[in-house]
Amino acid sequence: MRFHAQYVWLDGNIVKWEDAKVHVLTHALHYGTSIFEGIRAYWTGRNLLVFRLEDHVERMFKSAKILGVKIPYTADEVRRAVIETLRANDFREDVYIRPIAFVSTPTVTLDVRTLDVSLAIIAFPFGKYLPPQGIRAAVVSWRRVHNTMLPVMAKIGGIYVNSVLALVEARSKGFDEALLMDASGYIVEGSGENIFIARGGKLYTPPTHASILEGITRDTVIKLAADWGMTVQEKPITREEVYTADEVFLVGTAAEITPVVEVDGRPIGDGRPGPTTKKLAELYARVVRGEVERYMKWVTPVYST
Numbered sequence: 001m002r003f004h005a006q007y008v009w010l011d012g013n014i015v016k017w018e019d020a021k022v023h024v025l026t027h028a029l030h031y032g033t034s035i036f037e038g039i040r041a042y043w044t045g046r047n048l049l050v051f052r053l054e055d056h057v058e059r060m061f062k063s064a065k066i067l068g069v070k071i072p073y074t075a076d077e078v079r080r081a082v083i084e085t086l087r088a089n090d091f092r093e094d095v096y097i098r099p100i101a102f103v104s105t106p107t108v109t110l111d112v113r114t115l116d117v118s119l120a121i122i123a124f125p126f127g128k129y130l131p132p133q134g135i136r137a138a139v140v141s142w143r144r145v146h147n148t149m150l151p152v153m154a155k156i157g158g159i160y161v162n163s164v165l166a167l168v169e170a171r172s173k174g175f176d177e178a179l180l181m182d183a184s185g186y187i188v189e190g191s192g193e194n195i196f197i198a199r200g201g202k203l204y205t206p207p208t209h210a211s212i213l214e215g216i217t218r219d220t221v222i223k224l225a226a227d228w229g230m231t232v233q234e235k236p237i238t239r240e241e242v243y244t245a246d247e248v249f250l251v252g253t254a255a256e257i258t259p260v261v262e263v264d265g266r267p268i269g270d271g272r273p274g275p276t277t278k279k280l281a282e283l284y285a286r287v288v289r290g291e292v293e294r295y296m297k298w299v300t301p302v303y304s305t
């Protein structure tokens with residue numbers, strides 16, 4: 001899959017997609033010293049709405065803090081740059097936005113403290129990331145890197161090698177997505193999604209102190225479920241609990257709410273998306289398009305119609 005759009009925002013300028021280039025000695029290319037976000041904007045037919053822009057930008061600054069680099073812009077400037085990028089491209093369809101701050105100095109030193117940080121905002125038309133009707137997942141042999149080894153709470157480029165290995169293992173065995181265990185054998189995440197399971201009318205998800213990314217969609221789901229009086233319990237989840245769950249679903253900006261209908265060849269529930277998953281996915285689809293009054297605060301309109 002190759003993505004394309006007309007313009008990219010790079011270090012303060014709107015440049016043509018083809019001109020958004022970096023040098024091959026860019027630090028981040030060698031050591032994974034980038035910080036990125038994945039944001040979606042939804043076309044409603046009348047306007048383009050960015051979902052939870054503020055929260056994504058806030059997480060970007062937290063990631064930079066964890067890595068020990070400074071993004072040379074304020075959060076407000078980054079938010080404006082996102083909007084500017086979308087307007088420049090004049091998108092009238094659903095898009096994915098990838099802001100990335102990266103250590104750009106052409107050097108081999110590991111001491112990033114005084115190196116330059118560039119910022120790019122890339123956005124392009126984007127549909128479904130995973131099949132929305134349900135996926136087949138496999139628990140892979142690569143473990144989720146522990147947060148005493150790499151700060152998984154931060155969206156840092158280099159950490160994603162862990163996700164790449166996991167997804168490739170699952171895909172090469174014919175599965176759609178990987179489920180990763182932590183070093184103790186608890187199921188903690190998909191390669192690019194947080195996980196929820198439903199068992200006996202309750203929802204469970206691993207706690208943030210497990211080695212997971214503190215997902216914004218995860219937070220959205222916890223809040224939407226709470227509206228129905230369904231509390232999500234954060235607790236370690238074993239492989240057996242996943243196998244025997246009534247429902248399993250993965251959540252993330254790209255994946256949205258994706259039902260998992262099979263794990264390691266075992267059907268989840270009756271092997272079809274369960275009622276709670278479906279209900280949440282439907283509500284989520286309305287919330288992101290600004291159709292639910294209570295959650296309009298989560299959407300930022302791009303065009304001043």
Ligand code: PY5
Pocket residue numbers: 037038039163189190191192193194212213214215216217218251252253254255
């Ligand atoms: N866990 C991991 C490892 C992730 O990469 C992501 C997001 C999530 C959880 C969910 O986080 P959020 O809900 O804040 O998006 N992954 C990227 C995304 O844009 C895509 C990576 C391929 O969804």
